[in-house]
Amino acid sequence: MASEELTRPARRSRAHFGPQAGANADRPLPRTRPASAARRRPPSHPGSGETLAFRLRRIAIAGAIIALIPASISYLQRITEASNTSISIRSVEWLRSNGAAGLVNSIESIYYSLTAPEKGGPALRKLPHVGIGSAAAAGQTSEYRPPNIVPLTHPALPGEGVWVPARAGQGADPPLLLTTFRSEPAEYPRIVAGVGWINTHKTNIVLYPGQLQPSVEMPTRGPEEVPPSQRYKLLATFNSAFKLEDSNGGFALNGHVYAPLRDGQATFVKYANGTYDVLAWHGSGTYAPNVVFARQNLPLIVEEGHRSPRLSNSAEWGATLGNAVRVWRSGIGIDSHGDLIYAAANDQTAESLADILIHAGAVRAMELDINSYWISFNTYGAPGARDPQKLLSEIERPATRYLEPDERDFFAVYEQ
Numbered sequence: 001m002a003s004e005e006l007t008r009p010a011r012r013s014r015a016h017f018g019p020q021a022g023a024n025a026d027r028p029l030p031r032t033r034p035a036s037a038a039r040r041r042p043p044s045h046p047g048s049g050e051t052l053a054f055r056l057r058r059i060a061i062a063g064a065i066i067a068l069i070p071a072s073i074s075y076l077q078r079i080t081e082a083s084n085t086s087i088s089i090r091s092v093e094w095l096r097s098n099g100a101a102g103l104v105n106s107i108e109s110i111y112y113s114l115t116a117p118e119k120g121g122p123a124l125r126k127l128p129h130v131g132i133g134s135a136a137a138a139g140q141t142s143e144y145r146p147p148n149i150v151p152l153t154h155p156a157l158p159g160e161g162v163w164v165p166a167r168a169g170q171g172a173d174p175p176l177l178l179t180t181f182r183s184e185p186a187e188y189p190r191i192v193a194g195v196g197w198i199n200t201h202k203t204n205i206v207l208y209p210g211q212l213q214p215s216v217e218m219p220t221r222g223p224e225e226v227p228p229s230q231r232y233k234l235l236a237t238f239n240s241a242f243k244l245e246d247s248n249g250g251f252a253l254n255g256h257v258y259a260p261l262r263d264g265q266a267t268f269v270k271y272a273n274g275t276y277d278v279l280a281w282h283g284s285g286t287y288a289p290n291v292v293f294a295r296q297n298l299p300l301i302v303e304e305g306h307r308s309p310r311l312s313n314s315a316e317w318g319a320t321l322g323n324a325v326r327v328w329r330s331g332i333g334i335d336s337h338g339d340l341i342y343a344a345a346n347d348q349t350a351e352s353l354a355d356i357l358i359h360a361g362a363v364r365a366m367e368l369d370i371n372s373y374w375i376s377f378n379t380y381g382a383p384g385a386r387d388p389q390k391l392l393s394e395i396e397r398p399a400t401r402y403l404e405p406d407e408r409d410f411f412a413v414y415e416q
Contacts, residue, residue: 074098083211085407089373112325117347123189127157128393130178130194131164132381143173144337146197146361153185163197166235166379175202175415176235176379178391183345183356193345193356194391196236196377200276200339203235203413207253207270207293210408214244214251216258224405226412231385236413237402238342238377239330239369241268241297249296250281251409252288260285265296266366268332278334278364295409301354302333302365311351323350328372328395333362341365344375346394372396374408 075094083090096104149161161181165174176198183193198205209221226234244251250261261267267281270292280300288294298317299310310316317323330344331353343356350367357365369375378399381387388399402410 082405083407084401084404086373109322109325112327116326117188117191119187121190123185124157124182124192127160127180127182127192128194130180130389130391131166132168132379132387132389143199143201144339145173145177145199146335146339149179149181149195149360151181152359153182153189157182166196167381173199173202175199176413178379180392181359183359184352188347191345191347192392193343194377195356195360196238196342196379196391197360198236198340198342198413202416204274204416205270205276205340206412206414207240207295208402208410208412209253210406210410213240213408214259216244216251218253218258226385226402230412230414231380231403232383233414234380234383234385234412235415236377236379238332238411238413239375240409240411241295241366241368242370243408247297249298250285250294251296252291252294254293255289255291257286257288257294261288261294262296264299266298266300267294267296268366269294275338276334276340277338278332278340278362278366298367300364301331301350301367302357302362305358305363307351307354307358311354317350325349326352327370328375329353329370330368330375330377331357331365332368333357333360333365335361336363342377344377344391344395346372369408376401376410378402 075091085093092104095101146163148163151157151160159180161179163177163179166176166178167174176196178194178196180192180194182189182191184191208224208226209218211221211224226237241247241249244259247265248262249259249265250257250267251259252261255272261281261283262285263282264280266278268276268278269281270276272290272292278300280303281294281296300308301311302308311323314322314324326347326349328344328346329348329350330342333341333343335341341357341360341362343353343360345353345356348356353367354365372394373396375395376397377391377395378401379389379391381389385403388403390399402412
């Protein structure tokens with residue numbers, strides 16, 4: 001028995017060689033995924049941390065895109081609308097109006113501080129030419145005209161402070177006179193101020209709203225340029241003031257107040273009786289039936305022929321560059337005879353602008369717009385707005401500004 005057991009073949013396992021063996025023998029064994037691939041496979045169950053983070057990232061990206069859509073549409077509308085303002089300026093203005101005003105103001109302030117003029121330097125040898133007529137044409141006069149502006153240094157340059165007519169052929173009493181002078185010759189010998197004197201008894205001044213400024217609801221904004229039908233008597237055009245939201249000022253036109261007139265704010269006003277004034281406003285802020293126009297901007301810079309004490313309070317000077325940064329500035333004042341004086345110059349503080357207007361004869365004055373892009377004073381050498389000239393050649397915008405629709409409100413001076 002023992003030998004038989006030893007010689008008997010071993011019994012094969014049914015698991016390997018049973019009835020199913022033939023059927024399964026040719027089937028390939030299932031592949032086993034490498035461990036590294038298994039580790040790379042993201043977890044499939046919804047509560048996993050990796051899947052939640054992935055979904056949150058997608059939601060954040062989608063939310064950011066959705067949030068940018070209105071801003072993108074707003075910006076595209078701003079830079080593609082009809083305008084005579086450059087795309088770069090429109091972009092900056094869009095940023096100001098959409099939450100980045102503080103950033104833009106800080107960048108501008110740093111830029112102007114870094115590019116501020118250095119004191120001293122070579123003196124000028126001549127002044128820029130202004131006017132069309134000659135000073136000799138004003139030798140004999142029957143009406144009041146301002147005395148020439150006394151130069152602040154000697155020797156004076158040819159024509160310095162001497163009033164000349166803006167247009168030839170207007171006789172001994174022209175309604176608009178121009179001159180230039182060096183306003184700070186001791187410290188800044190190359191700064192030149194341009195000044196215009198407007199006889200209010202022989203002119204009619206009109207305030208025109210622009211395409212965007214003032215930013216108030218109006219039944220009609222008018223032509224937004226000098227109407228072609230009125231250009232035959234056009235003498236000059238000049239810029240208005242800050243945007244209302246930057247100066248917190250008011251705006252009234254033809255007896256209607258579109259933005260409340262603020263008590264104590266500097267105001268350029270024309271009354272229904274044809275007289276003009278530059279004053280600190282006192283009275284109703286919403287009712288002005290005897291006012292043809294009233295345009296406000298910050299406090300007065302000149303009061304009773306002297307610098308306003310409010311010049312020392314920088315908090316009152318709007319949301320742009322304040323009163324101390326040297327930049328292009330412009331202003332309007334009134335003299336003791338009720339005539340108007342416009343002044344503009346580069347590299348000015350509010351105080352130095354006040355000094356220019358005082359030296360030119362203003363008893364009260366206010367700042368108008370600032371920055372090279374927004375300042376314009378243009379004269380026209382012939383009827384029909386022909387032969388346009390800038391008060392100072394360094395003014396950035398062309399002399400034809402305001403002969404096409406402009407974004408900002410402005411003033412036009414007509415001969416009566």
